[in-house]
Amino acid sequence: MRLSTIPRIRLATLPTPLQDAPRLTETLGGPRILIKRDDLTGLGMGGNKARKLEFLLADALAGGADTVVTAGGPQSNHCRMTAAAARRLGLHPVLVFYGDPPAETQGNLLLDGILGATLIYTGKRERASVDRTLEVVCANLREEGRIPYAIPRGGAVPLGDAGYVVCALEMETQFFERGIQPTHVFCATGSCGTQAGLLAGAVAYRAGYRVCGVTVSRPLDECRVRVRRLAQETLALVGVEADVPPEQVVVYGGYIGQGYGIPTAEGTEAIRLLAQTEGLFADPVYTGKALAGLIDRIRRGELTSEHTVVFLHTGGAPALFAHAGR
Ligand SMILES: Cc1ncc(COP(=O)(O)O)c(C=O)c1O
Structure with a gap:
């Protein structure tokens, strides 16, 4: 691994907190949910x-x-x-x-x-x-x-995606300190770099969770190909010789609605639920739709109290003001 030798300039306030979401967990009645607060990276109002x-x-x-x-x-x-x-x-x-x-x-x-x-x-x-x-x-x-x-x-290029290998490492430390072993990490997937970096990190550190993206813009097949390719290239960049098995590339579809950037009823419900249970703001373009995806997988019974899910909050709240009233 040569992650530490790649030139990096500190711009984010790290590590971002990993917070329990007990009221959201209780309301949904499924897995324990924790929120990785990358909305708090600090730079220019924060975000992934x-x-x-x-x-x-x-x-x-x-x-x-x-x-x-x-x-x-x-x-x-x-x-x-x-x-x-x-x-x-x-x-x-x-x-x-x-x-x-x-x-x-x-x-x-x-x-x-x-x-x-x-x-x-x-x-x-x-x-x-x-x-x-x-x-x-x-x-x-x-x-x-x-x-x-x-x-x-x-x-979304391997050099940028390496930032999410850093996040995977950061989370491993937080899981160790908290004595938890998450089964899933959920994130919003747009240009695919965040999920690819997380997946590269999960492979590099042999993490025990599945990285699950929820596409908010691109078709599912395109995401699967892009995430795998970028994860593979990111691993090569950080000097890890490992293959990303196709079955580890998990992307869920069905939550985009009419299109990228157009709010959905389920996304709006998810935004309100997160705000009213945990006092946190998701956004209508990315994190609201990703959370709607997670909620749907819980309601389908795919994720239960046997599981522990980390929801990566990637920021985006400024867009709330551009969609006022929806
Ligand atoms: C708030 C927010 N969440 C998630 C994403 C998706 O990240 P990626 O483009 O790396 O897939 C973006 C992308 O712009 C974003 O702004």
């Missing part, structure tokens, strides 16, 4: 991307970058956190968004504006439209004499 950015921006600094360019939707948590991380390191943030400027500046987009990020819209609704524009923006910046560092959508 802080862990990825520790490795990615160390790489940016090593290459002499003065500008960080990344992409997503106008409510992207990844973009907001990348912009905050860039500012913290004295770099200029440039964000490429699909679509046109929304009528209302709320949630993450509001925070991007406060951070003074340069915002560029592709004018096309397809999410993949940002990928090409990202390259063009970087080429233009280079022509202007700037040194851009490009981070693809979601930061």
